[in-house]
Amino acid sequence: MFGFPQSPQAPFTTISPGRTMSVQTTSKTVNQRSHNAQSHLSNHLITTLCTISSLILYVIASIVLTFSFHYPVYADNLFSPSFEIDMGTVNITGGSKTSTTYRLSDTVGQTAQGQFNSAGYIVKAGFQYVRELTPFTFTVSNLDLNYGSLVPGTPSLLTNILTVTTGSAYGYTVKTLEDHPLRILNGSPTIADTSCNLASTCTQTDATVWDDDARYGFGYNIQGTDVDIADFVDNTYFRPFPIQDIDPPATVMSRSGIATASAATVTYKIYIAGSQAAGTYQNNIQYIAIPSF
Numbered sequence: 001m002f003g004f005p006q007s008p009q010a011p012f013t014t015i016s017p018g019r020t021m022s023v024q025t026t027s028k029t030v031n032q033r034s035h036n037a038q039s040h041l042s043n044h045l046i047t048t049l050c051t052i053s054s055l056i057l058y059v060i061a062s063i064v065l066t067f068s069f070h071y072p073v074y075a076d077n078l079f080s081p082s083f084e085i086d087m088g089t090v091n092i093t094g095g096s097k098t099s100t101t102y103r104l105s106d107t108v109g110q111t112a113q114g115q116f117n118s119a120g121y122i123v124k125a126g127f128q129y130v131r132e133l134t135p136f137t138f139t140v141s142n143l144d145l146n147y148g149s150l151v152p153g154t155p156s157l158l159t160n161i162l163t164v165t166t167g168s169a170y171g172y173t174v175k176t177l178e179d180h181p182l183r184i185l186n187g188s189p190t191i192a193d194t195s196c197n198l199a200s201t202c203t204q205t206d207a208t209v210w211d212d213d214a215r216y217g218f219g220y221n222i223q224g225t226d227v228d229i230a231d232f233v234d235n236t237y238f239r240p241f242p243i244q245d246i247d248p249p250a251t252v253m254s255r256s257g258i259a260t261a262s263a264a265t266v267t268y269k270i271y272i273a274g275s276q277a278a279g280t281y282q283n284n285i286q287y288i289a290i291p292s293f
Contacts, residue, residue: 091107091108091109091110092108092109093106093108093109094107094108094109094110107126112125113125113126114126124169134165134166134167134258134260135165135167136165136166136167136168136172136289137163137164137166138162138163138164138174138287138289139162139163140160140161140162140287141160141161141162141163142159142160142161143160145158145160145268146158147270150270150272150276152272152273152274152276153213153272153273153274154271155269155270155271156269156270156271157268157269158267158268159265159266159268160265160266161224161263161264161265161266162174162222162224162252162253162263162264162266162287163261163262163263164226164253164255164259164261164262164263164289165260165262166255166258166259166291167258168258168291168292168293169257169258170256170257170292170293171254171255171256171257171258171259171291171292172253172254172255172289172290172291172292173251173253173254173289173290173292174251174252174253174254174287174288174289174290175249175250175251175252175287175288175290176220176241176242176249176250176252176285176286176287176288177241177242177243177244177247177249177250177285177286178241178242178243178244178283178284178285178286179243179244179283179284179286180243180244180283181193181218181243181283182218182270182281182282182283183281183282183283184277184279184280184281185279185280185281185282187279189276189277189279190281191217191218191270191272191276191281192216192217192218193217193218193219193240193241193243194210194215194216194217194218194219194238194240194269194271195215195217195240196208196209196210196212196215196219196238197209197210197211197212197215198212198214198215202219202237202238202239202240203239203240204240204241204242204247204250205239205250205251206231206239207221207231207232207233207237207238207239208237208238209236209237209238210236210237210238210269211236216271216272216273216276217240217270217271218241218268218269218270218271219238219239219240219241219268219269220238220239220241220266220267220268220269221235221236221237221238221239221266221267221269222252222253222264222265222266222267223235223264223265223267224262224263224265225253225259225262225263225264226253226255226259226262226264227252227253227264228254235267238269241285244286249286249288252264252266256292268285
């Protein structure tokens with residue numbers, strides 16, 4: 001509780017008339033001082049109350065902000081015995097729409113989607129980047145190559161075609177190897193893998209010219225789309241196949257972007273001497289097509 005002093009009352013009127021002005025002046029002076037004291041106290045009280053009010057409002061605001069910006073965040077993996085969702089999100093709509101004139105795949109409402117670029121990286125965020133509009137396919141045109149009877153001193157050639165399609169922006173790679181050199185069924189004689197011309201021998205990763213009549217063996221050439229033409233310069237350049245469980249697979253086709261029916265023709269060459277043992281020779285050539293994401 002706050003108290004205020006009372007103003008002096010009428011007892012000053014009993015003093016003699018000769019001192020009236022003095023008394024009145026004194027009374028006014030006292031009244032003025034009393035009024036000043038009241039004003040100062042009132043201002044001090046108002047300032048104090050404003051300070052208290054501001055402090056209360058600040059405390060309330062701090063509490064509100066604390067509760068507004070510190071909600072707990074929950075996340076979980078969605079899975080069951082038959083499915084698992086690795087990238088869960090709540091969208092407005094999405095799916096595939098088609099008509100006679102268009103095909104549309106969309107995702108509406110996903111947060112933080114799109115392509116983000118900076119020096120040194122590119123981030124493609126969102127389901128539309130994960131889902132491939134063009135599926136990855138790989139085909140080999142002929143899976144059974146039969147040379148029939150080989151003629152010593154005469155090259156025998158057979159071909160097939162490798163075809164790759166991918167919608168991946170990062171492309172693909174095709175690698176190859178053989179299970180073993182051409183070998184007689186249930187026997188040990190083989191037709192050795194070629195090393196190309198003696199003047200410039202080839203390796204499993206480096207093709208060179210093979211047209212020397214005195215250099216026998218088995219090898220391959222590849223020409224077409226997405227082939228390293230700096231290695232397979234033309235159809236006279238050959239390589240031997242890597243051997244499974246001994247050598248790493250060799251790359252024969254590759255691309256760093258989308259491919260639509262990229263095709264390359266593989267030529268398999270056998271060249272034997274008259275001293276080659278008679279029999280049926282066989283091996284298996286493997287191609288490994290790897291999409292990049």
